[in-house]
Amino acid sequence: MTAARIFLIGGLTSYRALFGWLTPWILIPSFLVAPLFQILLFAYIGRAANLESDRFYVIGNALQYAAVPCLFAMGNTVSGERQQHTLPLVLATPANRLALFVGRALPVIVNGFLVAAFGLAAGCVMLGIHVPASALAPLVLVAAVTAFSCTGLGLVTAALALRVRENAVTSNVLFGVLLIFCGVNVPLSALPDWMAEVAGGLPLTHGIAAGRELAAGASLSSTAGLIATEALIGVAYGIAGYALLRLLEVESRRRATLEVA
Amino acid sequence: MSRLRSTLRLVRVAWFFNLKSLTTSGLFIFTSVIEPVIFATLAYYLFKAGNRPGTLLYASLSAGLMGIWTSTLFGSGGSISFQRWQGVLEPTIASPPPYILVLFPATLASATIGLYSLTATLLWGRLVFGIPLHFVHFGAFVLAVLLSILALGALGLLIGSSFVLYRNANALSNMLEFPVWIVTGAIVPLALLPGWVHPISWVLAPTWGFRAVRAAAFGGNPWPSLGWTVLLAAVYLLIGQWFIRIFEVRARERATLSLV
Numbered sequence: 143m144t145a146a147r148i149f150l151i152g153g154l155t156s157y158r159a160l161f162g163w164l165t166p167w168i169l170i171p172s173f174l175v176a177p178l179f180q181i182l183l184f185a186y187i188g189r190a191a192n193l194e195s196d197r198f199y200v201i202g203n204a205l206q207y208a209a210v211p212c213l214f215a216m217g218n219t220v221s222g223e224r225q226q227h228t229l230p231l232v233l234a235t236p237a238n239r240l241a242l243f244v245g246r247a248l249p250v251i252v253n254g255f256l257v258a259a260f261g262l263a264a265g266c267v268m269l270g271i272h273v274p275a276s277a278l279a280p281l282v283l284v285a286a287v288t289a290f291s292c293t294g295l296g297l298v299t300a301a302l303a304l305r306v307r308e309n310a311v312t313s314n315v316l317f318g319v320l321l322i323f324c325g326v327n328v329p330l331s332a333l334p335d336w337m338a339e340v341a342g343g344l345p346l347t348h349g350i351a352a353g354r355e356l357a358a359g360a361s362l363s364s365t366a367g368l369i370a371t372e373a374l375i376g377v378a379y380g381i382a383g384y385a386l387l388r389l390l391e392v393e394s395r396r397r398a399t400l401e402v403a
Numbered sequence: 404m405s406r407l408r409s410t411l412r413l414v415r416v417a418w419f420f421n422l423k424s425l426t427t428s429g430l431f432i433f434t435s436v437i438e439p440v441i442f443a444t445l446a447y448y449l450f451k452a453g454n455r456p457g458t459l460l461y462a463s464l465s466a467g468l469m470g471i472w473t474s475t476l477f478g479s480g481g482s483i484s485f486q487r488w489q490g491v492l493e494p495t496i497a498s499p500p501p502y503i504l505v506l507f508p509a510t511l512a513s514a515t516i517g518l519y520s521l522t523a524t525l526l527w528g529r530l531v532f533g534i535p536l537h538f539v540h541f542g543a544f545v546l547a548v549l550l551s552i553l554a555l556g557a558l559g560l561l562i563g564s565s566f567v568l569y570r571n572a573n574a575l576s577n578m579l580e581f582p583v584w585i586v587t588g589a590i591v592p593l594a595l596l597p598g599w600v601h602p603i604s605w606v607l608a609p610t611w612g613f614r615a616v617r618a619a620a621f622g623g624n625p626w627p628s629l630g631w632t633v634l635l636a637a638v639y640l641l642i643g644q645w646f647i648r649i650f651e652v653r654a655r656e657r658a659t660l661s662l663v
Binding site for chain 1: 429430433434437438441444445446448449450451452453454458578580581582584585590591592595596
């Protein structure tokens with residue numbers, strides 16, 4: 143019962159605290175306006191490079207932008223607590239760690255999903271892209287699964303925030319890696335083989351591929367394998383992130399670096 | 404004469420101080436070096452996959468120019484916030500020199516950091532992708548880069564001055580990065596954009612600065628574009644000075660200078 147309360151109320155409080163200092167002035171430009179311009183930028187670069195259709199860039203960039211809340215917000219659940227001097231207090235409690243950290247991930251998944259869904263809808267309207275009505279519900283599912291898998295990677299960045307002081311740099315670098323490697327703007331076939339291999343183990347790659355197939359008219363059943371793989375990758379990163387959080391928590395206590403990283 | 408000398412000295416010292424200060428920030432170095440390299444890599448693969456290998460130097464150069472804008476934007480947007488956080492905004496504004504002589508060197512320093520971006524993307528292109536660095540008019544290229552930085556510093560002043568008044572206005576930094584990349588033709592030819600965008604691009608100094616840099620690098624006449632760059636920079640400085648005066652008075656009236 144206590145664990146459930148920590149999971150739900152603790153997660154929600156942490157999320158509200160996150161946006162208590164971010165404020166809507168930052169939330170709206172960062173989560174709603176910026177992704178639209180990223181979509182437009184790459185759609186126009188794609189036109190200049192004569193490479194892919196607008197639909198390719200809308201789906202790739204809208205889903206990839208879920209990584210912004212998923213990576214940055216998860217990282218900030220640790221670095222924000224440190225800034226507010228509440229991290230040692232939180233970690234001194236006997237609270238169930240799984241409930242504590244996974245509870246903080248849940249609102250972030252919802253946030254990532256909403257950002258991706260908004261990017262998809264607004265991007266399609268802006269660039270006049272037609273998506274079959276039958277693909278809408280499966281695309282919503284893909285956005286949710288992609289946000290989930292990105293949050294798994296976000297748990298890893300949260301763990302790294304226990305050791306890295308400028309966590310925003312870590313999140314920015316990971317965001318850039320996802321942008322280059324996951325076939326967001328450059329088809330995997332156009333990347334060097336080793337990059338395509340790495341992409342297979344990253345969140346987003348399979349979700350974006352599934353999204354593109356669905357928008358092109360494929361059925362949910364034919365893309366189920368891709369969606370399941372994306373979800374499994376999210377689970378794997380989630381487990382790795384949680385294990386790393388526990389490990390670095392113990393290390394931080396041992397080295398007395400909780401407050402200084 | 405001594406007043407001019409002390410003004411120039413203030414600008415030089417404040418510029419150098421801000422340059423050193425920004426160089427110690429990991430996030431700022433990421434923004435000015437790593438992010439442009441990420442975009443240079445993307446642009447390289449995009450143009451290569453699109454079978455336009457002749458444009459690879461264009462991609463490297465464009466990513467560097469995009470980086471100059473990004474560092475200007477974040478540096479200028481953050482400049483006043485940094486001063487607020489450190490508690491020096493009020494004493495700086497209360498000090499005898501006009502505030503523009505403190506803010507302009509700060510925005511100029513952030514634009515100067517953009518040189519890291521350009522150097523990083525050109526070296527990245529050369530060393531990793533083997534892109535030959537051949538500039539048709541090298542002297543004009545260097546001049547165009549320097550004048551573009553000066554103009555961007557002036558534009559940064561215009562943006563940064565509004566942040567005296569609104570403490571959340573630096574959120575605009577997140578919003579303005581990509582739109583200006585698009586509108587100024589940093590990487591996408593303006594001809595591809597809708598017609599209504601063109602007048603917006605004409606009043607932005609980076610449009611002309613980037614055009615001059617490209618003309619100098621790839622062959623063409625950079626001088627008319629350079630003329631527009633300098634002219635727009637002068638206009639930005641005049642408007643920026645006016646903005647600062649108005650915003651400073653308002654911020655004093657509302658007592659919002661030190662609010663964080």
